[in-house]
Amino acid sequence: MNTLASRSAERDHLAEDAHPVGTIQDVLSALSDPIRLEMVRRLAHEGGPVPCGRLYSGIGKSTASHHFKILRAAGVTSRRTIDGQVHQQLEAGTVDARYPGLLDSVIRAVGGAA
Amino acid sequence: MNTLASRSAERDHLAEDAHPVGTIQDVLSALSDPIRLEMVRRLAHEGGPVPCGRLYSGIGKSTASHHFKILRAAGVTSRRTIDGQVHQQLEAGTVDARYPGLLDSVIRAVGGAA
DNA sequence: GCACGGGTTCGATCATTGTCGAACTGAGTT
DNA sequence: AACTCAGTTCGACAATGATCGAACCCGTGC
Numbered sequence: 001m002n003t004l005a006s007r008s009a010e011r012d013h014l015a016e017d018a019h020p021v022g023t024i025q026d027v028l029s030a031l032s033d034p035i036r037l038e039m040v041r042r043l044a045h046e047g048g049p050v051p052c053g054r055l056y057s058g059i060g061k062s063t064a065s066h067h068f069k070i071l072r073a074a075g076v077t078s079r080r081t082i083d084g085q086v087h088q089q090l091e092a093g094t095v096d097a098r099y100p101g102l103l104d105s106v107i108r109a110v111g112g113a114a
Numbered sequence: 115m116n117t118l119a120s121r122s123a124e125r126d127h128l129a130e131d132a133h134p135v136g137t138i139q140d141v142l143s144a145l146s147d148p149i150r151l152e153m154v155r156r157l158a159h160e161g162g163p164v165p166c167g168r169l170y171s172g173i174g175k176s177t178a179s180h181h182f183k184i185l186r187a188a189g190v191t192s193r194r195t196i197d198g199q200v201h202q203q204l205e206a207g208t209v210d211a212r213y214p215g216l217l218d219s220v221i222r223a224v225g226g227a228a
Numbered sequence: 229g230c231a232c233g234g235g236t237t238c239g240a241t242c243a244t245t246g247t248c249g250a251a252c253t254g255a256g257t258t
Numbered sequence: 259a260a261c262t263c264a265g266t267t268c269g270a271c272a273a274t275g276a277t278c279g280a281a282c283c284c285g286t287g288c
Contacts, residue, residue, distance in 0.1 A: 024223040028146040033246080034139055052265065063247055065266050084255050086265060099223050105216040109138040147276085166235065177277055179236050184275095198285045200235060 021075035021091070021098045030074035035059065036067050037110055040076065040090065044112030049080050049087035076103075135189030135205070135212045144188035149173065150181050151224055154190065154204065158226030163194050163201035190217075 021027065031037055039055045046054075056064045068088060071077040076095060080087045095103045107113075135141065145151055153169045160168075170178045182202060185191040190209060194201045209217045221227075 024220065025146060025148055025151060028142055028151075028220070032139060032142040032146040035246090037139060037142075059246095060248055061265065062249075062267080066246075068265085081255095084264095099219050101215040102219040102223070105213050105219065106138065106142070109213050109216070149276090173276095174278055175235065176237080176279075180276075182235085195285095 018078055019072055019075045021095055022073065024099060026074040027076060027095065027099065027102070030071050030076050031106055033067065033070075035063075036071055037106075039067060039071065039088075040107065041110045041112040043077065043088065043090040044092070044107045044110075047113065049082060049089040051085050051087050055088060132192055133186055133189045135209050136187065138213060140188040141190060141209065141213065141216070144185050144190050145220055147181065147184075149178075150185055151220075153181065153185065153202075154221065155224045155226040157191065157202065157204040158206070158221045158224075161227065163196060163203040165199050165201050169202060 022030075031040065035056060042055050043050055052064065052068065056067075068077070068079070071088075072079060076091060077088045078091050080089055092103055136144075145154065149170060156169050157164055166178065166182065170181075182191070182193075185202075186193060189212075190205060191202050192205050194203055206217055
């Protein structure tokens with residue numbers, strides 16, 4: 001039995017970067033950038049963990065990684081490793097617990113899936 | 115009797131700078147600055163038009179005016195002249211009509227009056 | 229009329245932050 | 259092992275945005 005598969009399976013539900021949700025300003029600043037807002041929109045649209053590459057267009061990898069970092073630091077997203085692939089996931093529940101209604105209204109405004 | 119009073123009374127409900135609410139990014143950017151957020155908090159707390167001077171502390175007039183401009187441009191506030199005195203007012207209803215729940219959640223997070 | 233008080237505008241400066249390319253890491257593949 | 263692919267980190271640079279002081283404007287009151 002493949003030890004590789006079981007090892008990666010163990011990592012699957014490990015939210016390595018489970019930063020707590022930041023201040024309201026951290027969150028608002030994180031969402032106030034057009035590129036990050038688009039990332040959030042795509043994350044909300046898909047509803048689950050999404051590999052980094054599918055979350056941006058028209059910018060370099062390093063720039064995208066920079067924006068991921070800010071979103072994670074604000075607690076808006078978390079990073080998960082699925083099958084060796086890095087994914088980002090929207091921490092909708094956690095954010096809504098701290099700032100009820102905020103993320104919902106933003107996502108609605110930006111056209112992300114309901 | 116006093117024509118002065120009646121004349122200023124006429125100006126009272128003139129929202130001279132009735133900018134429409136901007137894009138979601140305009141609004142989020144406007145709210146993502148600590149000083150502007152504090153302005154919004156005080157405006158929400160008082161509930162009505164407030165003279166500019168009562169909306170900030172620790173910064174110069176010109177800087178404050180700059181922040182007012184951004185808030186107005188985003189459609190978050192409007193400028194009213196009451197009795198010759200410039201006041202700022204929160205456009206809570208207009209913003210909520212366009213981005214339901216957004217302003218409420220921010221104000222709740224920032225400790226402004228319910 | 230003139231001075232005053234409260235806001236705005238202007239221009240310059242300074243800090244923040246978004247952007248990139250190149251080098252590095254770590255996992256999967258051949 | 260060497261190679262590839264995807265993301266991150268590291269400097270450095272460019273653009274954006276906050277800040278200030280000074281000048282200006284507009285009501286008010288002397």
